[in-house]
Every structure is written in C-alpha cells, then in structure tokens.
Amino acid sequence: MKIGEFAKRSGVTVKTLLHYDKIGLLKPSQKTDSGYRIYCEDDFLKLQQITTLKFIGLSLNEISHIIHESGENLENMISIQKKALEEKKKHIDAVIDVFNKAKNKAKINGFLDANNLIDIIKITNMESRVREQYKSDKNLNIRSNLHSYNINKVDFDKWCFNQISFPEKARILELGCGTGKLWFKNKESIDKNLDITLSDFSKSMLKIAKDKLKDVDYDFKYEEINMENIPYDDESFDIVIAEHMIYFASDIEKALSEIKRVLTFGGMLYISANSCETMAELNKLAEKFDSSLGIDNNGYSSRFELENGDAVLKKHFNKVDVEILEGKIIVDDAKTVVSYKASTIQGSSMLVGEKKKEFTKYLEDHIKKNGNISITTKTCMFKAMK
Template sequence: MKIGEFAKRSGVTVKTLLHYDKIGLLEPSEKTDSGYRIYCEDDFLKLQQITTLKFIGLSLNEISHTLHESGENLESMIAIQKKALEEKKKHIEAVIDVFNKAQNTAKKNRFLDANNLIDIIKITNMEKSVKEQYKSDKNLNLRSNLHSYNINKVDWDTWCFNQMNFPKGARILELGCGPGKLWSKNKNSIDKGLNITVSDFSKSMLKIAKDKLKDVDHNFEYKEINAEDIPYEDESFDVVIAQHMLYFVPNIEKALSEINRVLSHGGMFYVSANSCESMAELNELVENFAPNLGLDNNGFSTRFDLEHGRSMLEKYFSEVNVEILQGKIIVDDAKPVVSYKASTIQGSSILVGEKKKEFTKYLEDYIKENKSISITTKTCMFKAKK
C-alpha cells in the first residue's frame, strides 16, 4: 500500500511516517522508480513496536537503538513490550494514589501544603529522572569520588557487609545492586555455599554489575527486577538486601510488602539509607548560592531515611534494629563538590553551563576564605526480621 493508505489504516500521520523514514527508524519496504513509498503488512509490526516504545517514554534515538540491537524474536519482543507497559501502569497507579491522598487532604484542610505538592512533583517526575540517572554508573562514580575525602576511612561497602549475617547455604537477593560493589569489595569474604541473586531494575546497570563481578569467584545469578513486583514465590529467600535504593521505588509500601512476601520466616531484610542530617552543610551552601531552586536537600532519599525508616519497616517486620555510620568530608577543592551536586537528579538539570561555572566560583571563594569545606555524612543500616 502507498503511504497515504498505510497512514490511514495505522492512525499515524503521513508527516510522522516521512520523518521516521528520513531518520531510518521505519523505512518503507519498497520505493518505486517514481518515488512512491510502498508499505506492506510487516511494516505494521515495526510501527507497533515504535508506538509502544514511544508510549512508555523512550526517545526516537533510544527506540532506534532498541529495535536495531535487540535481535529478539516476535514472541519475545511482544513479551518485553507488554512488561514495559505493565511497569508504566504501576507507575501511573502510584501517581494516582498520591493524587488521591492530596485530594483527601484538600477536602479535609481546604488547602494543599508544600509537602503535598512536593510529593506530587517527585512521584510524577520519578520514572524519567531515575531512568536517566542510572543508564550507567557515571553518576554513582562522581558521588563516590566526593566520599573519598571522608576522614572516616571505613569503606562503606565493607561496613555494610559486616553488618549482615548470612546463614550457611542462605538464599540471598540483592535489590538495586548498582555496579555490584557490595560483592566486589568483599569478594574474599563470600561463602561459596551462598546462593546469591544480584538484581537491578536497570538492564544497563545489571550488565555493568555482571562485568564488574566476572572476576569474583562466585556463581551469581543475575535478574532484572522491579522491587514492587519481585518475580519469585513466597519465602524464596533467607536474606534480602537493598542498599540506598528503596527511596527510588515509586510505591515503597508495595515494595516492602513484596520483600516481606519473598522472605522466609525469620528471614532478614538489610536496608541502608541516609540521615536527613547528612550533607547538611553542602545543602546550606547550595541554598545560599541559589535560593529556592530545590537543591538544598537530599532529593528522593528523604522518602526513606534514618529518621522515618523504622516506622515504615515496623508495619511489615516483627523486629527492627539500626546501626549508624558517621563521618566528615573535608575537601579543599571545589571540583568534586560541584560534580557531586551536579550529578544528582535535581542538580543535573540546574547546575549546567554558566550556572555550574558560577557555583564553582562560589565554592572556590568559600574555600579561599575558610581553607576547606566540611560536610557531615550520616548513614545507617536497618536490620529488619520477618
């Protein structure tokens, strides 16, 4: 069929099809000598994939990469797209839940305070911002670099590992593994008899973890997992681990319910988080530099932190204890501080171009006057027993 008929049958405009052809995303099956574009039934499949991937939030460049690199068969492609749509549905449901709570508050109090509005903004923006943040481990590395100036030289991943107790032959699930540092940093302490599943919601991050852990002498299982929908039977694990990731989950309550479900009776959930006191001096510096831009906080981490985590966990676990690790970053160079703040979800869209240069100059002047920047760090490990 010619482009007009193909557009009419598919519900896509001719202009859109011409653009897809121009960028090589959807080329017609044939072009006649007179220049007519001819489409066939197979082109509907390609167009269906494009429209679905576009709907779930991928850019045209990302869609092009996905279609040309996937090499999946038809059944697999449909399953992947269906799964992606299910994830989008869950996110939309979480957004609706926040709006319902806000609506109830408005009915009761006749107004919405700033916290209600912040919740709405955060939850609606979360899907895209988290996806962008964890396409690679670049941002994690930038933030780790600032922490290397901490005068408390206890390694974070070593400290976390030492807080955990792994029964002999335990079945372990790590959610949000990132680049796999928990296991690579402690590779000489891993019991060979442990059954460890390393997971992340980001496919690209999971690939990074797999590459980083290839030299660790252990047979890890790798799984792409959304913490709100853990694809395992009840009581499948003796230990579940979540390092600094729970606050990124749109529906934390749903995730905690799922973690409780897959834990065996008496199983342990080890979850780390920040304190609201952490990075307080840096947040104050940023607020003085640029008031009311939303950079004077620790972002999503306030959704599950040291101060509020226990009450959330106690709804799902019989016993909750906490260990705290404190430190102090002392740095006399503006660059790692700027890189840290600019790598955060909120900072990545604000501290760019001239604004980033201005912030760098502001910190350099501060260091010149005060010799260094001192920043409090305070994190914790919750130990929750089912």
C-alpha cells in the first residue's frame, strides 16, 4: 500500500511517517521507480513497536536502538513492551495517589502548601530523571570522588557487608546493585555456598556490574528488576539487600511490601540510607548561593532516611534495628564539590554553563576564607526481620 493508505489504516499522519523514513526509524518496504513509498503488513509491526515505546516515554533515538539493535524476536518484543506498559501504569497509579492526597489536604485546609506541590513535582518527574541518572556509572563515580575526602576511612561497602549476617546456603537478592561494588570490594569474603542474585532496574548498570565482577570467583545471577514488582515467588530469598536506593521507588510502601513477600519467615532486609544531617553544610552553602536552584537538599533520599525509615519499616517488618556510620568530608577543591552537586538529579539540569562557573567561584571564595569545606556524612543500615 502507498503511504496515504498506510497512514489512514494506522492512524498515523503522513508527515510522521515521512519523518520516520528520513531518520531511518521506519523505512518503507520498498520504493517505486517513481519514488512512491510502498508499505506492507510487516511494517505495521514496526510501527506498533514505535508507537508503544513512544507512549512509554522513550526518545526516538532510544526506540531506534531497541528496534534495530536488540535482536529480540517477536514474542520477546511483545513481552518487553507489555512489561514496560505495566511499569508505566504503576507509575501513573502512584501519581494519581499523590494527587488524591493533595486533593484531600486542599479540601481540609482550603489550599495546597509548598510540600504538596513538591510531592507532585517529584513523583511526576521521578521515573525519567532517575533512569537518565543511571544510564552509566559516571555520576556514581563523581559522587564517590567527593567521599574519598572523608576523614573516616572506613569503606562504606565493607562496613555494609560486615553488618550482614549470612546464613549458610542463604538465597540473596540485591536490589539496585549498581556497579556491583558491594561484592567487588568484599570479593575475598564471599561464601561460595551463597546463592546471590544481583538486580537493577537499569540494563546499563547490570552490564557494568557484570563487567566489574567478571574476574570475581563467583557465579552471580543477574536480573533486571523493578523493586515494586519483583518477579519471584513468595519466600524466595533469605536476605534482601538495598543500598541507598529504596527512595527511588515511586511507591515505597509497595516496594517494601514486595520485598517482604519474597523474604522467607525470619528473613532479613538490609537497607542503607542517609541521615538528614548528611551534606548539611554543603546544602546550606548551596542555599546561600541561590536558593531558587533547588540544590540545597538531599533530593529523593529524604523520602526514606535515618530519621523516618524506622517508622516506615515497622509497618511491614516485625523487628527493626539500625547501625550508624558517621564521618566528615574535608575538601579544599571547589571543582570536586561542584561536580558532586552537578551530578545529582536536580543539579544536572541547574548547574550548567555560567551558573556552574558562578557556583565554583562562590565555593572557591569560601575555601580561601575558611581553608576548606567541612561536610557532615551520616549514613545508616537498617536491619529488618520478617
């Protein structure tokens, strides 16, 4: 069929089809000598994939990569798209829940205060910004660089590992494994009888973790998982580990409910988080520099932290203990501090161009006056038993 009929049958405009052809996203099956584009039934499959992936929120470049380079067969492609749509639905449900809560508060108070508006902004913005943040390990490495100035030289991942009690032949699931650094840094201490599954919602991170751990003498399993929909049966694991990531869940309560479901009776959740005191001095400097930028806080991590995590966990778990690790960053390099803030979700869009230069100059002046920047670090490990 010619482009006009194909457009009419599919409900997509001719202009859109011409654009897809131009960028190589959807080429017609053939072109006549006269230059007419001819489409066939198979092209509907390609167009369906494009429209579904666009609906999910992917860019045309991302869609092109999936369609042309994934090598998935038809059944797998349909399964992948269905899963992605289910995740989209869950995110929309979480957004609706926030709006309902805001509506109820507005009904009672007669207005929406700033906190209600902030909740709406964060939840509607969260998914795409978090995915963008963790496409590679670049931002994680930048943030690790600032923490290398910590005068408390206890390695965080070794500290976390030592907090975990591993039963013999335990089945372990790590959510949000990132680069796999927890296991890489403790590779000499891994019991070969453990059954360890590393997961992340980012395919890129899983690839990085696999590469980082390829020479570690252990056969890790890898799984792409959204923590709000863990694809395992009830009581599949003895231990679940979640390092600094639970606050990225659109629905934290749903994520914890899923974790509890897959844990055995007596199973343990080890979940690390920051304190609201973490980065307090840096946040205060950012506020004095320009409070309108929104970089004077710890971002999403405030959704689950030392100060509120205990109450949240006790809704789901019988017993909750906590261990705390404190430290102090002493740094005299303004660029390292600016890079840290610019690597965060909010900072990546606000600390650019002239604004980034101005903030660097602001911190350089502070260092000249005070000798350095002193920044509190305070993190914790919750130990929750089912």
